[in-house]
Amino acid sequence: MTAVPTISSPAHLSSPDGKTAMTHTPLRIGLIGAGGISHSHLRHLLTLGADVYVYSEAGAAELVALYGGTVVDSLDELLAAVDFVDVATPTFTHHALVKRALEAGKHVISEKPLARTDAEVDELAGLADELGLMLFPAHVVRFFPEYVLLKEAVASGRLGDLAVLRFSRSGAFPTRTPWFADRALSGGIIMDQMIHDIDIARWVAGPVERVSAVSSHAGDATTPVEAAHVLLTHSSGAISHIAGIWGPSHLPFTTEYSVTGTEGSLAHSSVAERNYISHLASTDAPSGLLPEVDPAENPYFAELREFTDAFGGGAAPRVSAAEGAEAVRLANAALLSLETGQPVDIESPSAQATGK
Amino acid sequence: MRTPDRPLKIAVMSFAHTHARGYIDLLKGTPSVSLLTSDPGEHSDTELRGRAFAEHLGVDYVDSYDELMAWQPDAVIVTSENARHRADVERAAAAGAHILCEKPLATSHEDGVAMLEAADAAGVILMVAFPVRFASTFSRLKAEYDAGQLGQVFSIRGSNNGKLPSERAWFTDPELSGGGALVDHVVHIADLLEALMGAAPVSVTAVTNQKLHADRARAETAGLVTISYDNGVIAAIDCSWSQPDTAPSWGGVSVTLAGTAGTVAVDFFGPRARGLDTATGLPIEAPYGPNFDEALLSSFIDAVCSGEQPQPDGGVGLRTLDIVLAAQESARTGRTIAVADVASSS
Numbered sequence: 001m002t003a004v005p006t007i008s009s010p011a012h013l014s015s016p017d018g019k020t021a022m023t024h025t026p027l028r029i030g031l032i033g034a035g036g037i038s039h040s041h042l043r044h045l046l047t048l049g050a051d052v053y054v055y056s057e058a059g060a061a062e063l064v065a066l067y068g069g070t071v072v073d074s075l076d077e078l079l080a081a082v083d084f085v086d087v088a089t090p091t092f093t094h095h096a097l098v099k100r101a102l103e104a105g106k107h108v109i110s111e112k113p114l115a116r117t118d119a120e121v122d123e124l125a126g127l128a129d130e131l132g133l134m135l136f137p138a139h140v141v142r143f144f145p146e147y148v149l150l151k152e153a154v155a156s157g158r159l160g161d162l163a164v165l166r167f168s169r170s171g172a173f174p175t176r177t178p179w180f181a182d183r184a185l186s187g188g189i190i191m192d193q194m195i196h197d198i199d200i201a202r203w204v205a206g207p208v209e210r211v212s213a214v215s216s217h218a219g220d221a222t223t224p225v226e227a228a229h230v231l232l233t234h235s236s237g238a239i240s241h242i243a244g245i246w247g248p249s250h251l252p253f254t255t256e257y258s259v260t261g262t263e264g265s266l267a268h269s270s271v272a273e274r275n276y277i278s279h280l281a282s283t284d285a286p287s288g289l290l291p292e293v294d295p296a297e298n299p300y301f302a303e304l305r306e307f308t309d310a311f312g313g314g315a316a317p318r319v320s321a322a323e324g325a326e327a328v329r330l331a332n333a334a335l336l337s338l339e340t341g342q343p344v345d346i347e348s349p350s351a352q353a354t355g356k
Numbered sequence: 357m358r359t360p361d362r363p364l365k366i367a368v369m370s371f372a373h374t375h376a377r378g379y380i381d382l383l384k385g386t387p388s389v390s391l392l393t394s395d396p397g398e399h400s401d402t403e404l405r406g407r408a409f410a411e412h413l414g415v416d417y418v419d420s421y422d423e424l425m426a427w428q429p430d431a432v433i434v435t436s437e438n439a440r441h442r443a444d445v446e447r448a449a450a451a452g453a454h455i456l457c458e459k460p461l462a463t464s465h466e467d468g469v470a471m472l473e474a475a476d477a478a479g480v481i482l483m484v485a486f487p488v489r490f491a492s493t494f495s496r497l498k499a500e501y502d503a504g505q506l507g508q509v510f511s512i513r514g515s516n517n518g519k520l521p522s523e524r525a526w527f528t529d530p531e532l533s534g535g536g537a538l539v540d541h542v543v544h545i546a547d548l549l550e551a552l553m554g555a556a557p558v559s560v561t562a563v564t565n566q567k568l569h570a571d572r573a574r575a576e577t578a579g580l581v582t583i584s585y586d587n588g589v590i591a592a593i594d595c596s597w598s599q600p601d602t603a604p605s606w607g608g609v610s611v612t613l614a615g616t617a618g619t620v621a622v623d624f625f626g627p628r629a630r631g632l633d634t635a636t637g638l639p640i641e642a643p644y645g646p647n648f649d650e651a652l653l654s655s656f657i658d659a660v661c662s663g664e665q666p667q668p669d670g671g672v673g674l675r676t677l678d679i680v681l682a683a684q685e686s687a688r689t690g691r692t693i694a695v696a697d698v699a700s701s702s
Contacts, residue, residue, distance in 0.1 A: 163577070164580065164596045164598055212563075214584050214590040216589060218616050225614070227590060231592075237565045247616075247619060261567075
């Protein structure tokens with residue numbers, strides 16, 4: 001894991017001298033889940049000055065031993081101890097846990113996808129609205145600087161009217177736990193990995209009217225691989241291609257985009273834009289499961305800082321529950337296209353949340 | 357190139373396609389080849405065509421195809437407008453000449469079938485000009501693929517992006533070109549995938565728009581295509597004319613393959629020296645590398661001398677055309693199209 005950035009906590013989280021005051025009490029956050037992404041969440045939440053309570057069916061004590069925080073033994077105990085909940089569990093459990101947390105009156109961060117089915121995301125987004133609670137889906141790619149630059153270039157009009165967009169995301173198949181490989185539980189590569197670029201494509205090029213997808217599988221139970229191509233037609237007429245690869249275990253994590261509009265183009269390749277290239281006889285190979293990030297502007301940290309800022313009374317984050325729900329609907333439309341073998345029209349695309 | 361017993365007589369039919377110039381430049385310096393060209397018809401004043409173009413290139417010229425065929429060429433290179441390929445290939449075949457036809461083979465399945473039949477009936481070679489498969493990088497990819505070094509390939513991305521063709525107006529006139537970016541660019545990647553895998557395309561989905569160069573284009577200028585093959589591989593192709601007119605280079609062709617044993621990415625025209633123009637701040641890009649047309653022509657001339665049908669043949673031309681026709685039908689209807697339906701319905 002990379003080092004934690006040494007950024008002082010926002011004033012509303014803790015006072016500069018470290019002493020807590022009535023108005024500067026640390027956020028009390030409950031982290032549910034102790035799997036892969038929980039390492040990142042716990043580390044960054046602690047850096048942000050939060051008091052973190054961790055509940056998980058397994059691994060909570062080991063996780064807390066590594067980074068800090070407090071282990072609790074039940075969900076009830078967690079909900080009783082905190083004001084905010086961060087759900088970092090497998091996709092198929094998001095709905096029940098987020099719903100439980102909202103019903104307990106907690107503001108919630110949920111790992112992406114917000115939930116597995118359209119009905120589930122509709123219910124969660126509706127429930128948060130109804131209860132007046134914050135619900136933030138962790139679409140972390142919106143915090144990666146190269147994607148922020150793309151959004152800014154498009155928003156400023158520098159690229160003109162967008163015509164054609166390509167996105168690609170490639171890494172090792174996540175074999176560390178079995179649920180990723182079960183399409184019913186995870187939604188496969190489209191719902192788990194490609195939803196990042198589906199969200200980005202919609203963020204920068206606007207509402208989507210039609211979705212098609214093709215997918216392939218190979219390998220065996222111990223070394224599976226999976227891929228898909230998704231095509232999007234945006235309401236503006238722009239077209240997007242999203243490619244996803246879950247490949248063999250040695251595959252490094254790489255991303256690309258190429259966006260062309262009437263006034264200009266912007267492209268990025270994580271392979272081409274590296275600022276540290278080594279060819280050492282002995283080196284620790286980076287994980288093929290997560291992108292390499294610059295620890296001085298870690299997007300996972302920036303994401304949780306923005307969410308916790310909002311919890312502390314700050315501005316609304318760059319991604320909303322409604323947009324997390326849209327991403328899930330588009331991913332499910334792509335999955336439906338796999339089943340039917342035909343493109344899928346999206347109902348009332350004009351009603352889609354467009355985001356900031 | 358192999359030296360025939362006497363100079364090989366090669367005729368060039370039409371200067372419509374910009375590639376005619378490249379072929380002529382390569383062949384006119386070849387001692388074993390005798391070259392004659394013709395580009396009949398009315399030409400726009402804004403385009404250098406006909407006898408003037410031949411004089412510009414320094415190559416022999418006749419005013420009509422009758423005169424060109426009366427010269428009894430051993431081989432003909434057809435570089436006319438896409439929609440005229442059929443008539444020109446039929447004429448060359450009837451004259452008993454071996455044929456190298458510019459891509460795409462034709463603009464309809466029916467025309468393509470007729471061209472294959474004409475070549476068969478005349479007993480002449482029909483080769484389609486797909487130069488990228490002659491790249492040494494493709495040979496390396498093919499060798500690694502065949503040796504199993506990629507494991508089982510399961511997904512491919514390809515892109516063939518370029519500028520909107522502007523030297524010749526017919527490229528953007530669907531009556532003569534058969535369409536826009538789809539018919540111009542999908543076939544190159546489709547040819548590479550056929551040469552690599554030998555798999556048959558099953559179904560095709562395409563989305564297009566006309567946002568880029570909207571003032572000049574009469575067909576799609578951007579296109580994204582997905583193809584499912586009968587070996588389980590899925591492929592996606594970006595065929596857009598998305599390279600702006602002001603770009604320092606024409607564009608490129610690339611493929612990225614993912615297999616169970618790893619990935620390979622090939623950027624066929626990628627290597628270049630890069631710099632900046634001090635006065636304007638504009639980039640300088642100087643691409644380098646072998647000219648794939650040279651290997652393509654060499655293979656064609658070898659075939660003409662030996663009489664053996666080379667690859668890519670008319671069959672490849674027809675199968676890659678069928679992918680384009682399915683993509684065009686998909687873009688029109690918003691449906692995924694079975695390639696077999698395109699081949700049987702026309």
